[in-house]
Amino acid sequence: MKRILYFLIICCMATSCGVSKKMTRESQYPKIYDEKPISLLVMPPINNSTFAEAKDLLYKSITRPLAEAGYYVISPILAMDVLNAEGLCDSKKFFDAPLAEFQNLLGADAVVFSVIESWEKRSMGIVTEIRYVVKSAHTDEVLFDRTCELCLDLTVYSGIGGALGSVVNLAASAINSATAEHIEAARKSNYYIFSDLPRGEYNPDFLQDQHKAAEEKDVFEIIK
Numbered sequence: 001m002k003r004i005l006y007f008l009i010i011c012c013m014a015t016s017c018g019v020s021k022k023m024t025r026e027s028q029y030p031k032i033y034d035e036k037p038i039s040l041l042v043m044p045p046i047n048n049s050t051f052a053e054a055k056d057l058l059y060k061s062i063t064r065p066l067a068e069a070g071y072y073v074i075s076p077i078l079a080m081d082v083l084n085a086e087g088l089c090d091s092k093k094f095f096d097a098p099l100a101e102f103q104n105l106l107g108a109d110a111v112v113f114s115v116i117e118s119w120e121k122r123s124m125g126i127v128t129e130i131r132y133v134v135k136s137a138h139t140d141e142v143l144f145d146r147t148c149e150l151c152l153d154l155t156v157y158s159g160i161g162g163a164l165g166s167v168v169n170l171a172a173s174a175i176n177s178a179t180a181e182h183i184e185a186a187r188k189s190n191y192y193i194f195s196d197l198p199r200g201e202y203n204p205d206f207l208q209d210q211h212k213a214a215e216e217k218d219v220f221e222i223i224k
Contacts, residue, residue: 022213022214023213023214024210024211024212024213024214025196025198025209025210025211025212025213025214026198026210026211027214028214028217029143029144029197029198029214031136031141031142031143032134032143032144032197032198033198033207033210035109035110035136035138035139035141035143036201036207037071037109037110037134037136037143037200038071038072038109038200038201039071039072039073039074039106039107039108039109039110040066040071040072040073040074040108040109040110040111040112040134041074041079041102041106041108041110041111041112041137042059042062042063042066042073042074042076042079042111042112043089043091043094043111043112043113043114044059044080044089044091045058045059045062045091045114045115045116045130046091046092046095046113046114046115046116047116048115048116048117048118049116049117049118049119049120050119050120051119051120051182053179053182054116054119054128054182054186055116057182057183057185057186058114058116058130058186058189058190059076060186061183061186061187061190062112062114062190063076064190065190065191065193065194065195066112066194066197068203069194069197069199069200069203070199070200070201070202070203070205070206071200071201071202072200072202074106074107074108078106079106082105082106083105086101086105088101088102088105091113094111095113095115095133098140099111099135099136099137099140100137100138102137103137103138108137109136109137109138110134110135110136110137110143111134111135111137112132112133112134113132113133113134113135114130114131114132114133115130115131115132115133116128116129116130117129117130117131118149119182119185121178121181121182122151124151124153124222125151125152125153125154125155125222126151126152126154126181126182126185127149127150127151127152128149128150128151128152128185128186128189129147129148129149129150130147130148130150130189130193131145131146131147132144132145132146132147132193132194133145134197144197144198145217146193146196146217146218147217147218148189148192148193148218148219148220148221149219149220149221150185150188150189150192150220150221150222150223151220151221151222151223152181152184152185152188152223153222153223154181188223192221192223195215196214196215198210
C-alpha cells in the first residue's frame, strides 16, 4: 500500500512540474479586450538602426495586416497631413506622452508605435529586431507590446531554374533586387508581429479568440 501511495505522489509531482500553463491572448493582452479599440492611428516608426530606409519600408506595409485583423486604420496620408500641421508627428516625443490629442483630432482609439532596433543583411538573410506597441488614446495604457527578432531567409529567392527562372530573372532585372528583399522583410515582419494581435471589430473572430494560445512576446524566428 505504501509503495502504491508513494508511486501516486511521484506521478502527481511529475505531472505538476512538467506541465506549463500556456498563455491565452486574453491573459496576455487583457486590456485590449477591455477597451475594444476600433480605430488605430499608425505613427511613423522610430528607427534606431543603421539602415536609413527601414523607417519608410516598415511604415508603408504596416496598415494592411492591421486592417486584415479587423481594425479601422486611419489613412496614413490623411494622418500625416493633420499631424504635420499640428506638429504632432514626432513618434519619439509621444511614445511615453499622453495621447488624448490623437483621439480628439483623428478619432483614434489607439495609437500604434514601432521601434526598429536593428535591421541588417547578413549571410543568413535580413535580420530585423522590432518592437511594436499599441497604446490606448483614451487611457494611455499599453494594450499590446511585442518584440521580435526575425530573419528573412533569402535562400528561397535564389536558385530558381528552368524556363520559369528565366522569366523571373528577366523581370527581376528591372528592379533593384536588394530593395525588393528589404521590402519583403518589412512586409513579413509586420504580418508576423500582428498575427498574435487580438482580432478587431471588423474581423469574424472579434471577441471569439480570447482563449486562443498566445505566441511568445519576445522571439527569434526564421521566416520564409
